[in-house]
Amino acid sequence: MLGLRCIVGDVVRGGLLRRTCVRPPPPPPQLTQRCFLSKGGSGSSDHLKLRTRLVVSLLFGGSLLAAWRYVYLEKQERRRQLRVTQLRQVSLGQGTFSLLDQTGRRRTKQDFLGHWVLLYFGFTHCPDICPEELEKLSAAVTRLDQDQALPPVQPLFITVDPERDDVAALARYVQDFHPRLVALTGTLEEVKHAGRDYRVYASAGPKDEDGDYIVDHTVLVYLVSPDGLFLDYYNRSKSDEQIADSVRNHVKTYKNLDP
């Protein structure tokens, strides 16, 4: 009330009001000062005040900006965490498998955790696509082997035709490809289970008079990250060089999805 009177008094310079301002009934100290300041505004400490004001507004603005940035980063981090959780829930390859390798040793999914894996599903009686894809996969791994900075990438083959692809058949088959290639087989159920985790389709065709048949199946090369989850895939149109480049990029930008 008094403050308002002061301002009005300043503006209209009305005698009565002004007098009230100069000699207020019981004036609270700060208000008198404010009144005085607004009247005798410019003094010798003008320069200092400008600097103080500048510093104060800079400090205030700066801390406001910092606070905003903190909240923004917090929010981003929360979003990232949420996304990671969501991705983990929907990602392929969450299950496990337990199969026999070409030496007859039992290998489980856990054996490959911590390693980058290039995975292909196929069968040894495959006429053209499987051998071509496995050759390409082997060539990509050989390219990556040359890069000393990269961890070794494990080439892995899982049969979709366990009826014919026993341990011995796989042992013969792997000789034609990368020396580190691990080939896996098992019972029909075990093999189906392994494929299901990566949404692999496989369907055996009719048998001919020799008992021979073709298995129609998914012909993608899968990249599995060290936490055992599907990360990327390469179709037939990708060259071994393109696969190697992509794997290299994934290794560089990889973030562990483990909480």
Added chain:
Amino acid sequence: MSAPNSSERKACWDSRDLLWKCLDDNGDKAESCLKFQGEFESNCPAQWVKYFTKRRDYLKYKVKMETEGFTPAEGPKQPS
């Protein structure tokens, strides 16, 4: 029956390629390529012969689709 090994696969693929080239050069007249057909069949498992024969049809169809495009089935020529 064990699966063909690497050199057997290569022998099969090579005779397949020779047969396919012959068929391409001779306008798909099978009688002009009987020699290659015989080699193809002796170098590849019977199941593969069937597979590659179908595959050639498929690949040719794919090329046709890519170069000539889709030919719609016969139907009313003019919208009425």
